[in-house]
Amino acid sequence: MEYMDIETVKELDHVFGDIEELQKFRCLMMQYECAMLEVKTKLDVLNTELSVQNSRNPIESIKCRIKEPDSIMKKMKRQEIPxxxxxxxxxxxxxxxxxxxxSFPDDIYTLADYLEKQDDIKLIKKKDYISHPKPNGYRSLHLILEVPIFLTNExxxxxxxxxxxxxxxxxxxxLEHKLKYKKDIDNAQVISQDLCFCAELISQLDGRMQQxxxxxxxxKDNTQSNITGV
Known part of the structure; x- marks a missing residue:
């Protein structure tokens, strides 16, 4: 994997203890990257089709990432998984x-619904933090999906x-992610309350913009109807 520098490879070689297990790890990361690209392609196709149907793009941007090896190790350690x-x-x-x-909240549910209905995708888990925000105000819709990748032999x-x-x-x-990692914050509870208040304002803004x-x-529909006489 090109995104693994030499120091990371050395560290993983020490963790795994043998070259075969390290190569197995690298192959697994390659497979995750392929799956990530499969999902991105599906979303790009949906965005293109819906832009033709609705004369606007529901997706503003798509960001992809593979979890760094160091983050993987830390997460497994926190969860006490060997x-x-x-x-x-x-x-x-x-x-x-x-x-x-x-662009808008309803675009989120429309895209997620179309994605879930594709017959080669299996929905594993769904968490709706938009309808039910986290206590800190975080809002997002999370899907865990299983998608097929087609390799040379499987x-x-x-x-x-x-x-x-x-x-x-x-x-x-x-912004919340950046702020919560700052050290020695005074009045942390007050700041947390302010962030939660801001999250509610942002939610209201999303709703107003959608309206x-x-x-x-x-x-626009009424104008077109008057023109066509329908």
Missing amino acids: FSVDNIEKNLNDIAGVRVIC KKMMRVEVQFRTIAMDFWAS IRERLEEK
């Missing part, structure tokens, strides 16, 4: 991650985590 290639594949659902940034189902957010939700989550869009689309 570090091995088999345990990675068996226990972790977020090695391959796709983040979909949408077809294999791989798990990918897909997160759907609006632009406003992503803005809040990015404006719906009114504009309704006006």
